[in-house]
Every structure is written in C-alpha cells, then in structure tokens.
Amino acid sequence: MPTVREIEAALFELAPREGTMEWDNVGHLLGDPRQNVNRCMVALDITHAVAEEAIAAGCQLIVSHHPIMNCKWSQVQTVRDDTFQGSLLTRLLRANVSAICMHTNLDIAEGGVNDVLAQILGLQKLERFTSEGVCRCGWRAEPMALPEFVRFVSKTLGCNGVRYADAGKPVHRVAVGGGACGEFEDAAIAAGCDTFVTSDLSYHQFVDAKVKGINLVDAGHFPTEDPVCEKVIAFLAGRFPDLQIQKSASHKEAIQYYVEGE
Numbered sequence: 001m002p003t004v005r006e007i008e009a010a011l012f013e014l015a016p017r018e019g020t021m022e023w024d025n026v027g028h029l030l031g032d033p034r035q036n037v038n039r040c041m042v043a044l045d046i047t048h049a050v051a052e053e054a055i056a057a058g059c060q061l062i063v064s065h066h067p068i069m070n071c072k073w074s075q076v077q078t079v080r081d082d083t084f085q086g087s088l089l090t091r092l093l094r095a096n097v098s099a100i101c102m103h104t105n106l107d108i109a110e111g112g113v114n115d116v117l118a119q120i121l122g123l124q125k126l127e128r129f130t131s132e133g134v135c136r137c138g139w140r141a142e143p144m145a146l147p148e149f150v151r152f153v154s155k156t157l158g159c160n161g162v163r164y165a166d167a168g169k170p171v172h173r174v175a176v177g178g179g180a181c182g183e184f185e186d187a188a189i190a191a192g193c194d195t196f197v198t199s200d201l202s203y204h205q206f207v208d209a210k211v212k213g214i215n216l217v218d219a220g221h222f223p224t225e226d227p228v229c230e231k232v233i234a235f236l237a238g239r240f241p242d243l244q245i246q247k248s249a250s251h252k253e254a255i256q257y258y259v260e261g262e
Helices: 004-014 048-056 084-094 105-110 115-121 146-157 180-191 201-210 221-225 226-240
Strands: 026-028 040-044 061-064 098-101 125-127 136-144 161-163 171-176 195-198 213-217 244-247
Touching: 004 026, 004 061, 004 098, 004 226, 026 084, 026 221, 040 048, 040 226, 048 061, 048 084, 084 213, 105 115, 115 125, 115 136, 115 171, 115 221, 115 226, 136 146, 146 195, 146 213, 161 201, 171 180, 180 201, 226 244
Parallel strands: 040 061, 040 244, 061 098, 171 195, 195 213
Antiparallel strands: 026 098, 125 136, 136 171, 161 213
C-alpha cells in the first residue's frame, strides 16, 4: 500500500506544485508522511463532518481541494481543542488521519478544476485567458439563450440556485472560473466572451453586467469546484489500484435558497 508521501508525490504530478499561487498552502499539511494508506477519502473541503466520516470509514488520509490550513483566510496561530480549527486538527491527528490539499495548483493544472468545469458545461476549443492561467474559455457548439443556459448549468452542476445577470447576448463564447473568480471578469470580456460562469460575484458586478456587455452566471462555489473530486478519484485509482477511495457523502453545498411557495 502507498504511503502519504507517495500519494502526495503522485498528486503533484496531476497538479504541479509550481502552479501554486504565492499566498496558498498546498501539499501534505497534516499527519505522518510515512503512514501507509489503504483507504482514502476525497472531498472539496475538510469539515468536521468530513473528518468524522473519514474516521468512521477507517480512512488514513483525506485528499481535499481547499486547504485545511490556509494562510490567506485562516492562519494557524494556535492548535487548541476549544477553537473551531484547532478541534478539527487535533481530532484528525488523534485518529491518525493525514490531509493532503491541492488548491490553486489544481485550479491552474491542465485537466484540473477549470478544465473539468468547462468540459462538463460542453465547451470546446478551450483556452486560458488570464496571466495566472486559472480560468478557461471556449465555445458552445451552438449559441443558446441565457435562461436556457442557466437551467442547463443548474441541472448539470446540481446547484441549489443560480444567480445571474442578462446582458442581452446569446451564450456562445463562455468563460469559466471554478470558485471565486470574479476578479477575472474584465479578462473574460477582453477575451471576447459573452458569458462568464463562476461564483461569489458581488452585487455591483451584477449591476454593471449589462453595461459591460457580459452575461454573468454565479453557480456557487461548491458546485463549480466539486466536479474535480471525481477527476482526483480517477487519477488516484489509476496510480494506486489497491487503494480504496471514496468520495465524501457528507460534504455538500452549504448555501440554501428559499423560494416562495415551497
């Protein structure tokens, strides 16, 4: 059976460390690199629920997209049982469960988060359009009316709800950015895109969409990134045939939408 160190090395072949953004924190972040792994769980995030699920399933390793310790929004200064993050870290350590996280390097990687998202949404002739190489753009085989495209996105990604702004254009050349990629809206416009699918867009971006001439589709952070988990599972299964791998069943979209009449 492989060790945590060997699995980390393989994952860096899928998503090279060199693609990691400067502020990010990726790789083997928790546990013993020498630990043997016969069962692994894959999830977008390592939540308390995912941790308990992995422990109950007898997993020695969790592979996630979002780092369990991230220097940008959750700096680790203490590891204490009476804090939210500290209790998660100590729970996993006491259960001998390691954590490997592939984040911005997996966003940027060929075949990573944004290639998977673009392919699921039926885009062809994919291109990178940002200097960082994060997002992708491509063409739909045939133009589609925006309301029809929004329904397609919602159904395909399993969204609880979709926020969108209509700039009055059919959907043909589409940019995608899994997770919070609203900062690349202007780059999508410069690349000639009529539509941008991403998440965590601001109110003012929706207000300005028609003037700027781009349809905006906010399909949610979880739905736009979670599809890459299946890619990670397939990759690990190919590299380590004897490794038992399962996707977290407890981790789902956290945002709920109230609809009048339901």
